[in-house]
Amino acid sequence: MFTGIIEEIGSMRAITMQGQAMILSITVKRILEDVHLGDSISVNGVCLTVVKFDGTSITVDVMPETFRRTTLRKLHTGEPVNLERAMAAGGRFGGHIVQGHVDSVGTITSRTTMQNAVVYVVEPVEASILRYMIPHGSITIDGISLTLVHVTDQRFTVSIIPHTLAQTVLQNKKPGDEVNLEADVLGKYMEKLLSNRTSHDGHGSGHKQGKLTEAFLAENGFL
Secondary structure, three states: OOOOOOOOEEEEEEEEEEEEEEEEEOOEEEEEHHHOOOOEEEEEEEEEEEEEEOOOOOEEEEEEHHHHHHHHHHHHOEEEEEEEEEOOOOOOOOOOEEOOOOOOEEEEEEEEEEEEEEEEEEEOHHHHHHHHHHOOOEEEEOOOEEEEEEEEOOOOEEEEHHHHHHHHHHHHOOOOOOOEEEEOOOHHHHHHHOOOOOOOOOOOOEEEOOOHHHHHHOHHHHH
């Protein structure tokens, strides 16, 4: 599990392609402080496993499923990437629960400056991910925990402070670029539980399909 607080920006040292499988060698600094074989590292929001490391880099494998579903397939040598180690049990929880399991790739449709903030509008390839988003809720973009400002049925908006921009690869992102997206896992579990809740009518039990709606949340004290 991760928190979406980026620890450092690494650099792609080498990329080896084996069909739709990849081996990535990434130049790092801080990540090496306590790295071990088998550790989980978030690379642009994708949870990958360390299979090798030396004094200046880590090596991770990317399987075909990850290749197809994320922007890692578009990486090139020398490109910067967001990095975060798995959350320590005794550490501060500064972001939100991030699994490193990408739900959809999104395309940045606009980037505008608003005083001290930079506002991004992103359109997911899989629009179904938008049902897990609410204004002021959480979204992960390339591994960064961000707060949603506005959500429509096609896209969403986030506003980023200068510090976050300077410490992550978003500083280089522009309209037309793709990013990895992960919705808040709490919304996914809530939807699953509510859709499978059991009703008892006195004639046995059965499964009643339900929908997670804004009206339902309001009626039950969530809003």
